[in-house]
Amino acid sequence: MSGARIVLALVLGSWLIAGYTTFAKDAEETSSGLFHLVETDPVPDDAIRVCESCANNDLQATIDSADEGVVIVVVGGSWAPVSIDKPLRLAGEDWPVIDAMGKGSGITIASADVTVEGFDIRSTGRSFDHEDSGIYFEGERVRILNNRLSEVLFGVNGALGHDSEIAGNTISGQTGVSEGLRGDGLKIWYSHRVQIHNNDIRNVRDSLVWYSNECNVYENSVQGSRYGFHFMNSDDGVARRNSLVDNSVGIYIMYGKRFTVADNLLEGSRGPSGQGLGLKEVDGFEVTGNLIYDNRVGIYNDNSPYSIGQIGWLSDNVIAYNDSGLGIVPSARDNIYTHNSFVENLEQVTVLGSGALSSGNQWSYEGVGNFWSDYSGYDADGDGVGDIPYQNTSIAEELRRTHPQLQLFRFSLAERAIDFAAQAMPLFEAEAILMDDSPLVNAPTPQNAPEVTSNESTLHTTALSVSLMATVGAGIWWARRPGAGLGGA
Amino acid sequence: MEPAIQFDHVSKRFGSFAALDDVSFEVPSGQSIALWGSNGAGKTTLIRCMLGVTAFRGEIAVEGFSSAKHGKDVRVRIGYVPQVMPLFDPPVGEMVDLISRLRGVDSAEGLRLLERFELKQTLNKPVKSLSGGMRQRLALTLALLGNPHILVLDEPTANLDASSQKDLLTLLHQLKDEGRTIVFTSHRWSEVRSLADTVVHLEEGRVKEMGAVSALALQQDLVFIRLVLDESSISPASTALTSAGFQPYSGDGSVHVTVADAHKMDVFGALSAADVRVRNFTLEVEE
């Protein structure tokens, strides 16, 4: 009997450990590591101090009576929403709270040259008409730094604010509300040369940069939203080293010219129109060094570049484990793909719509093609370039394109059998979607992009595996165990 | 004294075919009863009804338990020996262990029985590897687990050679002397005469005759013929013999028939008339 108890104890123990590792895994917070508070100017000695127990305990009155250009330090406490209509600097110490109690905006700025930093702003109203925002500003050179915004409809909402800076803020929308009913985390409107960096934005609708040229968006992290960043009619923008994870669309660029998208992590863009990077009729762009991982469509190209004579340059991107690596409308042309890695996408390149892909795209540049994980050629001369071209052919993919209903049979053995038969009998050979005549045999790896957020716990899997094996072992032990001493011997 | 087994208007139909038709008789405790009859007379069906593993009309009571309603209670009271011990994969020890546990007895008892039937050395041998005689002794061992008062044996010697048959018969006599109630079927008259107190002669599902062996009209000079045939000839041979009025019994590659000594040549006549080639035969005079 004691043998049975020991075995039982071992098996139960292993499962307890496995169960514990589940909780340990759940407790981990995912963080891109990009968010951090930014350096702010030192607070001068003559700053006005406001706190609940100070002589100055009315924040709005203090602002109203202050001279232009002063620094007001707010120490802790909880405050009603405020409006600022003159240039000044409002600096929070010990996270003063501004709670809008579900009505209107938190801080409203109607002046240029205002800085707001270090506030904890909560619970704006829910009016889309008034665009209730954590911080609303209209004015140039406004700096919104190191604030915490939570349960807000819109987060930081600015218009006509050229040369402003929005950095080091955490912005989270209302939880438990569907994406479409949330407001925008960021909304930048007719504001050129805005610097947006090191913010952490979660659970909002979109973050918009519209009609705003030369904006520089870098090292931000956006999660759980609809459009991570949505640029519209904004020329000469740069999006660099942002982490866009688990949104419907990572970065979407509509219209505009000369856009740079570099070194971003675009991961987990899901849903029917999930896209890591969407390019709609963008004139001239460089997409380089991005890590595009686990999206519905990695890069979606709808007629970009739009005008004749413009070029789309896509190089050094790692496009891996997406349902479609690239989703391209047939008419898109003048794109150059070189030195990218196409790794293990379920479909490396998908043509969206009927007809063949335009031949006006280049799949290699000056003898340098791309790495394709499904390339079956060889490199006899060892120059790093495959000796036969890469061709993307699959009768099953072809069938799925011409008969979309057949997508239901993805991963079925029937589908594999069809592909196998097609390979055995070239009679049915599908037409190649594209041809890369200088395919790389070694994959370019991600260089500067943030690392993918791994949600796999190796500890958990190990513990589970060991528990399973222990259980099977105990089962075998039990099966071989004679009932009452006969049998074996 | 209450009878060990009571058959009360037992009927069993397979579609339109009446396998048993209003069978009633009693088996007194401690008695040995032989079920006698040709193939298809209903002997095996009657045993299955008694074990409660098939549905039937009427009532069978085994030591007071209804076979139809309390099959498990009945089966725990009956030690059953099939015609051939099936070829189980596990070794003998494991089989003894398994059946002991199913019958709710200590398998140490199994060890004693194995010893008694000289099977102890086979403990770790697969059932498959045993000789016919050993397998039937194993079947007997398993049947006696839990020390049931009633033993039911369905053609226990049919597939045994003469010496194994004799050995088994000796064992059965011992068991009978221990006071057990025995119900068995056999197509060897000598066996019936030696072991049975009473014979129930079944034909076409009915009790044709029943009584002490000595009082039976069947009682005459009988010979037992074992015909060795090609596998494909077995069923035509059985048909031919049945239509000629004999009661053939078909076993592995052979057909057995027990006939009055005076009519033994008629068997061969019937077979040659039906174009059945007999490869060999043995003849035993029943004593």
Added chain:
Amino acid sequence: MSSRSVLTLTQRELLDALRNRWFIVYAAAFLVLCISLAAMIVNSAGYAGISGFGRTAAGLINLVLFLAPLMGLTLGAQSLSAEREQGTLAYLLAQPVSLGEIFLAKFLGLAIAIAGAIAIGFSISSLAIMYWSGGAGVGIFLRLLPLTLLLGWTTLAIGFVISAVSDKTVSALGIGVVAWLLLVLIGDLGLMGASVAVSISPGMLLTLTIVNPLESFRIASILQLRNSIELLGPSGLVANDRFGDLTLWVLVGVMIVWLTGATMLAYVLARRRELQ
């Protein structure tokens, strides 16, 4: 029903499975194929130094679709017919146990044996990935474990139905293999052909497809591993409209209906046959 008898017979069934050549071959094949796939997954993750669910890992769905039903159907098909053929079933029935107990124990024993083979294949493969790659892509196998078990058990139940109506093990095996081909390949090819030749609405196509428990498994696996029903085109969107977040459960439900339905049918048929 006596739980002690069921337990005793289940133990015997398990022990028989460990002695069964077929079972050992299946378990070994499953293990070897899983480890090979693990090696391929690790290899493909090495291209750019990141791992995930891609073309190679999708092969796991094919592997499971190929082997688990084959294992379930043929082991199930052999189960009762072999015992009947050898006379062991009749012998056991003459013991103080019921057909229900024997049936349940046979099913439980084989279900445990299949689960063991799958669990060993998956857990060793997970550890192999861990050993080779240090953890990248390690979760793929175990995430598919519950569905794979369900598939093995469902096809085992269908195998039992075949077994309940077959006299000979050989013919039961033959029917089992035909059923396997039908469920795994021919049914799909037929539906694919039909949907191209005549117009079947995406909803109808979805219904016709998921009626097949193997297809329910496949689609549920895609949801489980990939969580994107859009991969399945128009019919996938219909599924999303019809069932929304419950899609996975609907598919699991189809398999459970097959599992319980086939088990009960097999029992009724076996009972009719054995106890008539």
